[in-house]
Amino acid sequence: MAYAVELRHITKRFGQFTANDDISFGVEQGQIHSLAGENGAGKTTLMNIIYGLYTPTSGELLINGKPVHFTSSKDAIHMGIGMVHQHFMLVPKMTVAENIIAGEETGSKWFLDRKTAEKRIAELSERYGMKIDPKEKVGNLSVTMQQRVEILKVLYRNAKILIFDEPTAVLTPQEIDEFCEILLKLKAQGNTILFISHKLAEVMKISDKVTVIRRGRVTGTFGTADITSEELAKSMVGREIVLGGGEREQRSDGHLVLDIQNVTCVKNKTIRKIDSLSLGVKAGEIMGVAGVDGNGQEELAAMISGQEENWTGDILLNGKSIKGRKIHEILDQGLGYIPEDRHKDGLVLEFSIAENMILGLHKRQEFAENGMILKEGAIHDTSDKLKEQFDIRCTGVEEPAASLSGGNQQKIVIARAVYRDPHLILAVQPTRGLDVGAIEYIHQVLVNERNKGKAVLLFSLELDEILALSDRIAVIYKGQIAGIVDAKTTTKEELGLMMLGQKTATEEVNVG
Amino acid sequence: MKGKSRGFLIEAQITLIAILLAFLVGGVIIALMGENPFRAYGALLQGAFGSPVALSYSLTKAVPLIFTGLAVAVATRCTVFNIGAEGQLLMGAMAAGLVGVYVDLPMVIHIPLCILAGAAAGFLWAGIAAALKFARNVHVVIATIMLNYVATFFVQYLVNGPFKEENSTISGTARIAGSAQLPLLFPRPMSLNIGFILAIIMIFVCWFLLKKTTAGYELRAVGLNANASRTSGINIKKNMFLALLISGALAGIGGAVEVQGSIYRVVDGFSPGYGFNGIPVAMMAHGNPVAVFFSAFLLGAMRNGALNMQIQVGVSQDIVDIIQGLVLIFLGCDYMIRYYLEHGTKKGGKADA
Numbered sequence: 001m002a003y004a005v006e007l008r009h010i011t012k013r014f015g016q017f018t019a020n021d022d023i024s025f026g027v028e029q030g031q032i033h034s035l036a037g038e039n040g041a042g043k044t045t046l047m048n049i050i051y052g053l054y055t056p057t058s059g060e061l062l063i064n065g066k067p068v069h070f071t072s073s074k075d076a077i078h079m080g081i082g083m084v085h086q087h088f089m090l091v092p093k094m095t096v097a098e099n100i101i102a103g104e105e106t107g108s109k110w111f112l113d114r115k116t117a118e119k120r121i122a123e124l125s126e127r128y129g130m131k132i133d134p135k136e137k138v139g140n141l142s143v144t145m146q147q148r149v150e151i152l153k154v155l156y157r158n159a160k161i162l163i164f165d166e167p168t169a170v171l172t173p174q175e176i177d178e179f180c181e182i183l184l185k186l187k188a189q190g191n192t193i194l195f196i197s198h199k200l201a202e203v204m205k206i207s208d209k210v211t212v213i214r215r216g217r218v219t220g221t222f223g224t225a226d227i228t229s230e231e232l233a234k235s236m237v238g239r240e241i242v243l244g245g246g247e248r249e250q251r252s253d254g255h256l257v258l259d260i261q262n263v264t265c266v267k268n269k270t271i272r273k274i275d276s277l278s279l280g281v282k283a284g285e286i287m288g289v290a291g292v293d294g295n296g297q298e299e300l301a302a303m304i305s306g307q308e309e310n311w312t313g314d315i316l317l318n319g320k321s322i323k324g325r326k327i328h329e330i331l332d333q334g335l336g337y338i339p340e341d342r343h344k345d346g347l348v349l350e351f352s353i354a355e356n357m358i359l360g361l362h363k364r365q366e367f368a369e370n371g372m373i374l375k376e377g378a379i380h381d382t383s384d385k386l387k388e389q390f391d392i393r394c395t396g397v398e399e400p401a402a403s404l405s406g407g408n409q410q411k412i413v414i415a416r417a418v419y420r421d422p423h424l425i426l427a428v429q430p431t432r433g434l435d436v437g438a439i440e441y442i443h444q445v446l447v448n449e450r451n452k453g454k455a456v457l458l459f460s461l462e463l464d465e466i467l468a469l470s471d472r473i474a475v476i477y478k479g480q481i482a483g484i485v486d487a488k489t490t491t492k493e494e495l496g497l498m499m500l501g502q503k504t505a506t507e508e509v510n511v512g
Numbered sequence: 513m514k515g516k517s518r519g520f521l522i523e524a525q526i527t528l529i530a531i532l533l534a535f536l537v538g539g540v541i542i543a544l545m546g547e548n549p550f551r552a553y554g555a556l557l558q559g560a561f562g563s564p565v566a567l568s569y570s571l572t573k574a575v576p577l578i579f580t581g582l583a584v585a586v587a588t589r590c591t592v593f594n595i596g597a598e599g600q601l602l603m604g605a606m607a608a609g610l611v612g613v614y615v616d617l618p619m620v621i622h623i624p625l626c627i628l629a630g631a632a633a634g635f636l637w638a639g640i641a642a643a644l645k646f647a648r649n650v651h652v653v654i655a656t657i658m659l660n661y662v663a664t665f666f667v668q669y670l671v672n673g674p675f676k677e678e679n680s681t682i683s684g685t686a687r688i689a690g691s692a693q694l695p696l697l698f699p700r701p702m703s704l705n706i707g708f709i710l711a712i713i714m715i716f717v718c719w720f721l722l723k724k725t726t727a728g729y730e731l732r733a734v735g736l737n738a739n740a741s742r743t744s745g746i747n748i749k750k751n752m753f754l755a756l757l758i759s760g761a762l763a764g765i766g767g768a769v770e771v772q773g774s775i776y777r778v779v780d781g782f783s784p785g786y787g788f789n790g791i792p793v794a795m796m797a798h799g800n801p802v803a804v805f806f807s808a809f810l811l812g813a814m815r816n817g818a819l820n821m822q823i824q825v826g827v828s829q830d831i832v833d834i835i836q837g838l839v840l841i842f843l844g845c846d847y848m849i850r851y852y853l854e855h856g857t858k859k860g861g862k863a864d865a
Binding site: 330373 | 730
């Protein structure tokens with residue numbers, strides 16, 4: 001049987017730059033085929049070629065065995081190809097049905113026939129178990145549900161070949177599980193799925209085959225049954241990958257750097273998001289906070305970093321209370337903060353790399369004359385040094401942060417936090433959405449800082465990351481610490497039970 | 513560097529295209545009125561740039577627009593929409609006028625004192641909006657718009673009531689003392705005065721403030737991403753208030769310079785909307801202080817040339833308002849212009865979504 005999608009020697013050049021170089025592989029009918037590779041490897045360009053947004057410089061594209069020449073995505077849609085974009089393209093103020101039928105409206109020229117459309121959408125939703133109400137406004141839906149609307153949009157147009165561009169980047173681990181179930185249902189109904197991802201776990205879990213590309217070239221197509229995640233990572237990056245940050249120096253009992261004493265944070269007058277919580281982090285250790293999303297992680301991080309001011313109890317940083325302190329005072333007291341959302345809270349994207357490096361440090365003596373006039377030379381030189389030290393790949397520190405890849409943007413945020421030489425590093429989801437090479441690097445930086453005697457408080461929804469990085473793990477459940485366990489002796493199962501509130505650690509452990 | 517200068521080039525291109533389109537549509541309107549648009553624009557150009565004297569008048573008309581343009585631009589860079597430049601300019605003019613009429617000092621002190629009074633009045637007038645925001649969370653746009661009316665009627669009252677020149681038919685204050693008047697740069701009939709130099713200096717000061725100081729760095733950071741600025745310990749409210757107050761002071765200086773350099777007294781209704789026109793000036797300049805000079809000059813020259821057009825060709829000078837409005841409308845289409853600039857030449861790479 002012919003391949004659903006087959007690429008033969010596809011090459012795409014943008015000027016001097018070759019994004020895809022002689023790419024050949026085939027996607028079998030009714031399979032889930034992953035396309036894995038680091039950011040910037042050329043995955044998205046390739047998908048845009050299949051979807052008709054780009055025309056290849058050379059090479060041949062075959063759909064269901066027939067050669068095609070797409071000049072726009074309309075041609076691709078006509079051939080039964082649909083694409084679910086990473087960034088949703090929905091109108092929040094319109095209903096699900098209205099969003100889905102936009103461009104394919106039912107009814108006559110003058111009147112919109114909502115009923116027919118809503119009925120068909122409800123049927124589709126039913127068939128794939130998506131639980132979508134076509135009459136609901138898109139703005140009221142969660143991210144997972146909005147993604148399902150995007151999928152329905154594609155199915156509504158009778159697509160049989162579905163392309164997903166990094167669909168899980170915006171989802172939490174629980175949501176990812178649900179999403180994978182939908183993919184399997186889509187597959188069971190005979191659809192062909194092309195799945196772009198750099199998250200190895202998902203790729204291994206749901207796809208039948210995986211094609212790895214690196215720097216625009218195919219390094220191999222494997223059956224997921226015949227390859228391990230380590231081999232896959234190596235194939236993506238081109239070298240051995242060590243997550244967890246490598247060598248750790250054994251440290252003797254450090255002093256308490258962060259001492260959270262019986263804090264409570266009430267939201268909306270009644271909801272106790274943080275409920276009489278106490279936790280201590282010592283110098284020279286990484287304390288991982290594990291938990292199901294929404295159990296108070298966000299509020300706790302906001303309290304420590306000074307973003308949230310309404311709470312009772314006390315938090316000592318380096319022996320001094322941060323209660324009532326302004327954000328910049330807490331930072332100066334010894335906090336390096338890596339916020340969860342680098343675009344929203346970490347960077348001013350329009351600013352240059354250098355301008356971003358000094359955000360919050362701009363009044364320091366080394367960067368400003370009397371705190372007034374910026375020392376451009378010093379700012380440039382220090383940024384340049386940090387750029388080298390943290391391996392930020394760019395043409396120069398005057399380049400706007402917006403033009404960097406996610407991994408390199410995150411390195412700016414981390415470089416800035418480390419430059420403060422803080423006592424505590426508060427890292428919230430520091431590797432979210434990054435590819436495996438960048439994750440490896442960021443793990444190394446965090447462990448290095450730990451080895452230098454800093455305290456690190458790590459929030460992550462990825463259990464694998466918590467297990468790989470932490471010395472001790474605190475499990476947060478309903479705004480309380482359900483228990484603290486030693487990362488060397490605990491298991492995923494134990495953590496899982498604690499995260500669901502079904503088991504509490506019997507004893508507190510110390511790292512020796 | 514490369515990315516930045518390219519972005520700047522595209523912004524400049526967008527503005528130029530918007531201006532061209534506005535003149536194009538303006539030309540069609542003139543033609544529909546039964547006049548020859550080429551003759552009309554010819555007369556406009558001649559009136560604006562036709563002789564050194566004409567040019568000096570164009571520059572003079574640009575001066576208050578530079579100040580109000582800077583005022584709006586600085587505030588906008590920090591996402592504060594100061595629609596109250598008109599009121600701040602009027603209050604600045606009134607304060608400078610009063611100091612000019614009722615205080616007697618040597619010139620070297622009198623001139624700067626009047627200007628300072630203007631700046632202080634604009635600062636305080638904007639300060640009312642800031643205080644309302646701070647104490648009662650009144651939206652700055654609403655407060656500044658409303659304060660325009662208050663200022664207009666307050667000044668109207670003052671120049672018709674307590675400070676009206678005695679035994680005079682005009683509604684206005686007495687003429688300010690010679691020691692408060694800004695000297696001319698060239699002999700009459702040229703019109704340019706020291707206020708022009710002051711405007712250029714202010715452009716430099718604003719550029720320096722935004723680009724080279726920590727205060728300007730904070731203003732820009734807050735304007736571009738308030739969340740990230742806050743997370744890094746920058747006080748957002750403080751910066752937004754500061755931007756509004758600086759903006760008010762700049763507009764106030766604009767009023768002072770207009771009184772001290774051009775009309776020598778505060779007259780009822782002396783401002784043809786300098787403060788409001790600061791908004792298109794700042795928009796055309798995309799908030800860039802140096803570009804404010806060019807956009808203010810364009811509007812100033814258009815206003816100046818319009819009179820000649822009306823006399824020579826008989827096209828009403830109000831067409832200038834129409835063109836100015838059209839520029840704003842086309843600037844509002846910047847996404848479309850940007851799209852054609854970036855994608856227009858490419859074939860087959862058309863985005864569908």
